[in-house]
Amino acid sequence: MPRMRFARSIVELIGNTPLVQVRRVAAHVSPTVLAKVEYLNPGGSVKDRVAIRMIEAAERDGRLRPGGTIVEPTSGNTGAGLALAAHGKGYRCVFVCPDRVSQDKRDVLRAYGAEVVVCPSTVPRDHPDSYHSVSDRLAAEIDGAWKPDQYTNPDGPASHAATTGPEIWRDTDGRVTHFVAGLGTGGSLNGTGRYLKRMGAVRVVGVAPEGSVYAGGDGQGYLVEGIGQDFLPVTHDPSVPDEIVTVTDAEAFAMTRRLARDEGLLVGGSSGAAMAGALRVAERLGPADVVVVLLPDGGRGYLSKIFNDDWMTVHGFAGHEHAEATV
Ligand code: PMP
Numbered sequence: 083m084p085r086m087r088f089a090r091s092i093v094e095l096i097g098n099t100p101l102v103q104v105r106r107v108a109a110h111v112s113p114t115v116l117a118k119v120e121y122l123n124p125g126g127s128v129k130d131r132v133a134i135r136m137i138e139a140a141e142r143d144g145r146l147r148p149g150g151t152i153v154e155p156t157s158g159n160t161g162a163g164l165a166l167a168a169h170g171k172g173y174r175c176v177f178v179c180p181d182r183v184s185q186d187k188r189d190v191l192r193a194y195g196a197e198v199v200v201c202p203s204t205v206p207r208d209h210p211d212s213y214h215s216v217s218d219r220l221a222a223e224i225d226g227a228w229k230p231d232q233y234t235n236p237d238g239p240a241s242h243a244a245t246t247g248p249e250i251w252r253d254t255d256g257r258v259t260h261f262v263a264g265l266g267t268g269g270s271l272n273g274t275g276r277y278l279k280r281m282g283a284v285r286v287v288g289v290a291p292e293g294s295v296y297a298g299g300d301g302q303g304y305l306v307e308g309i310g311q312d313f314l315p316v317t318h319d320p321s322v323p324d325e326i327v328t329v330t331d332a333e334a335f336a337m338t339r340r341l342a343r344d345e346g347l348l349v350g351g352s353s354g355a356a357m358a359g360a361l362r363v364a365e366r367l368g369p370a371d372v373v374v375v376l377l378p379d380g381g382r383g384y385l386s387k388i389f390n391d392d393w394m395t396v397h398g399f400a401g402h403e404h405a406e407a408t409v
Contacts, residue, residue, distance in 0.1 A: 092124045093167055096130040096134055097246075099118055102117050104116070104117050112368050113371035117374075118376050121378075126380050128246075128270060128376065135240060136237045136238065140228055156177050158383070159379055164177075166194060174197070177191050178217040180202070234315070239319070240273060244273075247273065254374065259284060259370075260287060260360075260371060260374070263289065286323050289309065304330075306335070338354025341354060351388050
């Protein structure tokens with residue numbers, strides 16, 4: 083009898099995402115450009131890796147106990163990852179998000195069985211009704227609550243040092259020369275970059291939106307989601323990136339559309355940003371170089387924004403994709 087092949091739970095399918103060569107959008111550069119396709123994680127993003135690692139570490143040291151509740155201010159990928167990883171473990175999930183978060187994103191979290199608490203977007207961070215304050219209050223009030231806190235939790239970067247980095251090293255047979263990723267919490271770049279630098283002479287490049295704190299700004303003035311901050315998170319280690327490349331929304335969104343149309347990679351705006359930054363670096367490199375670019379999530383969450391012509395026009399981005407496509 084052939085052995086049956088199946089996962090014992092969806093959580094076992096997190097990680098081990100493939101690398102795929104990007105040919106058409108990288109046709110004008112010499113290096114081999116490889117995308118690490120994180121939307122193929124079961125929760126649809128790179129954050130599945132972080133979520134399972136944070137939960138398992140909290141279980142091990144007793145911060146999260148059987149029957150406990152996970153409380154996190156999140157609207158998107160981290161929530162989906164946490165809800166998925168809590169699946170089957172009997173944890174309740176309460177996610178707190180600002181009301182600017184789309185109904186679709188709230189519905190995804192509820193579909194996974196999470197409770198979603200919506201707070202006004204217009205109040206300052208320290209206001210009692212802000213989603214940060216409300217999540218702190220719920221974490222304090224709910225018996226058995228644990229707040230993963232992705233912006234300070236060292237298990238975020240550690241998840242990438244333990245999985246993303248080794249996968250890239252293994253799948254490139256140690257030939258990766260450059261690793262490029264966007265900076266949100268900084269965890270992807272920090273953990274993966276740290277691991278790859280330990281293994282070989284890999285140059286690590288962070289990508290940040292123009293106007294974000296990583297690019298010397300105040301965190302205002304960009305629309306790309308998932309990357310950029312108005313404060314430097316604890317999970318970011320400034321000693322890891324050799325270089326930080328700044329991209330505009332226009333560049334990021336034009337590249338996001340090209341990745342879908344020319345490569346069949348339906349990804350989100352931060353993936354477009356990472357690829358735009360990577361190609362700028364690749365322009366200076368030679369044919370022996372191997373550039374790995376992390377694409378954090380898929381494009382379905384952005385159909386009414388980046389992939390919607392009206393939204394692009396209203397925000398002044400119409401036409402950019404054509405200008406970029408002729409490069
Ligand atoms: N892109 C998207 C869509 C994300 O959700 C995140 C996570 N905030 C990132 C990029 C950035 O990853 P990191 O937090 O590891 O810097």
